[in-house]
Amino acid sequence: MTPTPTGDVSSTSIADLSLSIDEAFGYWFDFGDDWWHQINVTNILDKAPAGKYPRISKRIGVSPPQYADFD
Template sequence: MTLYTLRVILFPNPPFFEGDREVWREIHIDDSHTLEDLHNAIFEAFDRWDQHLYEFDTYNEYELPTRAYVHPSQYEGGPSWPPMNEDEIDRMLDQMSMDNPPEGAIEYFREARADPPPEGNVADTTIQDLDLEEGGAMYYLFDFGDNWEHRIEVREVNDGSLEGPPRVVAEHGEAPDQYPDPEDMND
C-alpha cells in the first residue's frame, strides 16, 4: 500500500475569505481510500457543516485539466466537460494568456477539448486510480454556489497504510466560516 501526505490549500474567495492569511491542512490518506473519503476529510478539516456538491479535477504538467471526478448524484458517465469544435477551441486559445506555452501543451489542449475524457465518480475512484506523484497537484471545488476552491499538493508518497479514515496531521491558519455573517462581510 501507499500512504500520501496531501496539503489542501484554500484559495481566496471574496467576500467570504479575502486570502489575507494562508490556510491549509495536511491530510494522510492511503491509496485504498476514495475521493469521497478525501472530500469528507477536507470537509471536516475546514470546519464545514453544510454539505454541497463538489468536484475534483486532475491536471497535467502543463496545468491543463485531464479529468473531472464528480459527486455521485451528478455522475452520468459522460465527458468530463462538453466537447468543443475547432472554432470554439481556437476562440478559447485566443482568450488564454499562454506566453510561450510548453511544447505539446496546445496539442494536448486541442485533443482534450475536442474529445474529453469520461468523468469519474468520486465514490468509485480510489487514490490509487489517480496515479499521484510527489510534487503533483489536483484541484477540489466545494459548493458550486459559493465556489470554495482548493489546490491539493502531493507532499509525500511513502510505503504504508492507514487504519481508519483519512486524517489531518498538520494545519495552518484558521478556516473561515462556511457562511460568514453578512454584517462581517461589510466591514
C-alpha cells in the same frame, strides 16, 4: 488550457490518480460558495503511520466562515 475533470467521485480513490511527488490535485468543496482546494503530494508511503488523517500541513489566508449570513 485547463484539463477537463474526469472520473466519478463515488468510485475514484486518490491512488487511482497515479500522482507523483510534487504533483497536485484539486477538488470543488462547496458549489454554492465556490470553494476550491488544492492538495499537493509531498510524500508517498506504502502504509501511513498511525494517526489522525487527513492532516492540514499548510494554510494560506484565513478560512472563510461556512455560513457568513446564518444567524
